[in-house]
Amino acid sequence: MDRFVSTFINKIDAKGRVSVPAPFRAVLDRDGYAGGGIYCYPSLDAPALDAGGQRLAHNIDRLLDGLPDYSDERDELSVALYGDVHTLAIDQDGRIVLPETLRAHAGLSTHVAFVGLGQKFQMWEPARFEARRTAAREKVRDHRRLFGATRRQSELESAPESAPEAGTAPEPGSGGAGAARK
Numbered sequence: 001m002d003r004f005v006s007t008f009i010n011k012i013d014a015k016g017r018v019s020v021p022a023p024f025r026a027v028l029d030r031d032g033y034a035g036g037g038i039y040c041y042p043s044l045d046a047p048a049l050d051a052g053g054q055r056l057a058h059n060i061d062r063l064l065d066g067l068p069d070y071s072d073e074r075d076e077l078s079v080a081l082y083g084d085v086h087t088l089a090i091d092q093d094g095r096i097v098l099p100e101t102l103r104a105h106a107g108l109s110t111h112v113a114f115v116g117l118g119q120k121f122q123m124w125e126p127a128r129f130e131a132r133r134t135a136a137r138e139k140v141r142d143h144r145r146l147f148g149a150t151r152r153q154s155e156l157e158s159a160p161e162s163a164p165e166a167g168t169a170p171e172p173g174s175g176g177a178g179a180a181r182k
Helices: 022-031 054-065 072-084 100-106 126-158
Strands: 007-011 017-019 037-042 049-052 086-089 095-097 111-116 121-124
Touching: 007 017, 037 072, 037 095, 037 100, 049 054, 049 100, 054 072, 086 095, 111 126, 121 126
Parallel strands: none
Antiparallel strands: 007 111, 017 095, 037 049, 037 086, 049 121, 111 121
């Protein structure tokens, strides 16, 4: 399955146009967005823009489908996501026009960092993204130790209880590998 991967930095022109990286356009084309563009909205938890094609829209639909109809939570999430979505057409040169409201949310002025996140991508002001990337890598390094400890604990817990521990002999008469054959 296609994924948005890597980071690209592109220049915004005076009209607010920016070229979507060719690898991202290829994923969007295969994603089947009929309008030849992208869905884009202010990130809910970062000074960035979330963007993608049909898979992003389907993921939002699934998220909303998990909430009760007419619930406050569903309505609030619908407003926060779909209420702020802009559908941005990609022109024949591979560019989109970023509306001022989106640029203001992300603090975009001269350049955009396109950051692949698998099924969606984000657009960041490059210096803000570098700070975000540094913080993310530090967290991953901290959590990596936890992931390793969790994996070792999981392996110990899933080991068969009847198997002897390394370095111990099987019980006499147990038929283990060290048992004498008659």
